[in-house]
Amino acid sequence: MEGGSEPALRVELEQRFQLTGTAQQLIAMLASRQTDVDAAVDAHVDANPALVRRAPRRCRWCAAALERGRCPACSGTGADVRDLDPAAPADAREQVLRDARTLVPAGHEGDVDLVMALLDARGLLPGGIAAVGGPQGERLRVALDAVRAVAPPGTGEPDLRACLLAQARWHAEHGGPALLVTLVRDHLEDLGDDDLAGRLGVTPAELSDARGVLRTRLTVAPLPLGRDDAGLAPPDVVVREVHGRLVVEALDAGDLGLTVDDDLATLPLGAEAAQWRDAHVADARRLLYLLDRRADTLRRVTAAALEVQEDFVRHGRAAHRPLTRAQVAERLGLHPSTVSRVVHGAVVAVPDRRVLPLAAFFGTAEAPREAVARLFASDDPPHSDDEARARLAAQGVHLARRTVAKYRAAEGRRRATAT
Numbered sequence: 520m521e522g523g524s525e526p527a528l529r530v531e532l533e534q535r536f537q538l539t540g541t542a543q544q545l546i547a548m549l550a551s552r553q554t555d556v557d558a559a560v561d562a563h564v565d566a567n568p569a570l571v572r573r574a575p576r577r578c579r580w581c582a583a584a585l586e587r588g589r590c591p592a593c594s595g596t597g598a599d600v601r602d603l604d605p606a607a608p609a610d611a612r613e614q615v616l617r618d619a620r621t622l623v624p625a626g627h628e629g630d631v632d633l634v635m636a637l638l639d640a641r642g643l644l645p646g647g648i649a650a651v652g653g654p655q656g657e658r659l660r661v662a663l664d665a666v667r668a669v670a671p672p673g674t675g676e677p678d679l680r681a682c683l684l685a686q687a688r689w690h691a692e693h694g695g696p697a698l699l700v701t702l703v704r705d706h707l708e709d710l711g712d713d714d715l716a717g718r719l720g721v722t723p724a725e726l727s728d729a730r731g732v733l734r735t736r737l738t739v740a741p742l743p744l745g746r747d748d749a750g751l752a753p754p755d756v757v758v759r760e761v762h763g764r765l766v767v768e769a770l771d772a773g774d775l776g777l778t779v780d781d782d783l784a785t786l787p788l789g790a791e792a793a794q795w796r797d798a799h800v801a802d803a804r805r806l807l808y809l810l811d812r813r814a815d816t817l818r819r820v821t822a823a824a825l826e827v828q829e830d831f832v833r834h835g836r837a838a839h840r841p842l843t844r845a846q847v848a849e850r851l852g853l854h855p856s857t858v859s860r861v862v863h864g865a866v867v868a869v870p871d872r873r874v875l876p877l878a879a880f881f882g883t884a885e886a887p888r889e890a891v892a893r894l895f896a897s898d899d900p901p902h903s904d905d906e907a908r909a910r911l912a913a914q915g916v917h918l919a920r921r922t923v924a925k926y927r928a929a930e931g932r933r934r935a936t937a938t
Contacts, residue, residue, distance in 0.1 A: 549860045550860040550864075568799060615635070624661075643677070644676065644677055671741040754867055769814040769821070820861045824877070842880065844862060
């Protein structure tokens with residue numbers, strides 16, 4: 520201290536919040552979609568001798584308990600299929616062939632056989648059948664319509680873009696984002712552009728949700744040769760109906776058949792070998808922990824949303840109720856960012872075989888939007904927004920006139936993108 524000046528000593532304290540490696544991995548796992556999780560699991564199984572993949576307990580597609588390695592719900596239910604090979608899944612093409620033959624006039628079943636024989640390895644019909652004229656061409660078109668009616672969306676399309684567009688339209692008509700159609704039809708080449716949301720006039724969250732469905736639900740092989748699930752991505756969450764109740768399932772490590780090799784974990788080894796073994800066992804247990812935490816969080820978030828949106832799942836958009844991610848986070852005692860990570864891009868299989876974005880369970884105005892859409896699409900549409908407002912109020916839906924106008928315009932844009 521000089522000349523009575525104050526001490527120049529200053530103490531600075533800095534507190535830093537630093538996530539552990541496992542916590543960072545958990546955050547990444549919560550934000551990962553099922554295809555990414557599967558890829559990570561495959562890599563760990565290949566690299567880690569302490570991680571063992573045994574027979575799974577539940578179906579990846581509907582979460583039903585497997586019977587002798589086969590799902591009784593997804594692999595066909597006929598006695599002839601079970602008796603042939605109880606452990607093998609039913610052939611998807613054979614099932615489509617049988618179902619489509621019942622939809623054509625008697626005596627025309629051979630046309631269905633011909634259409635199915637013309638499908639390539641992915642389930643596409645290169646070149647289509649437009650060039651076939653006369654009565655034969657008409658019969659083939661009827662057969663192709665029958666095949667498409669019972670096959671996965673996109674089957675029988677003449678090329679890959681038409682295949683993806685047919686799938687996008689199907690998802691848009693069954694609860695998926697209408698923006699999906701626009702992306703597939705007009706923007707496949709520039710999906711990664713940073714300014715795409717602005718050019719389309721949508722929010723980044725809406726664009727992200729549509730991209731997530733495109734990446735996880737659309738496939739280049741709608742009806743592949745071989746296994747039913749080749750080229751497809753299983754849902755992140757499954758909502759099943761059990762004895763009249765809706766039950767939420769998300770597959771954990773045990774459901775997927777993953778476990779630690781107990782024989783290796785308890786094998787007497789020397790110090791150096793034991794250190795190598797223990798590192799792999801710890802890595803395997805960490806992965807199982809992360810998978811279980813992801814499944815539990817997905818299950819809890821979806822179940823909390825389902826308590827509000829059961830009618831939406833059963834009856835569609837008109838029964839949607841207002842729900843925010845923050846409300847679910849508060850109910851479950853989670854941070855809102857955790858719920859956002861779980862919801863972002865995740866897809867849910869519901870009992871009627873639709874696959875919905877988990878984000879579709881959230882929102883504040885879906886039911887009023889649907890009421891406006893149904894009113895203007897009715898046989899007696901209103902002549903003005905003010906008339907619509909009054910008629911909606913009589914139905915118990917109270918909206919301002921400008922809100923009616925906004926929803927009407929948005930529905931017009933949605934229908935335009937879906938065509």
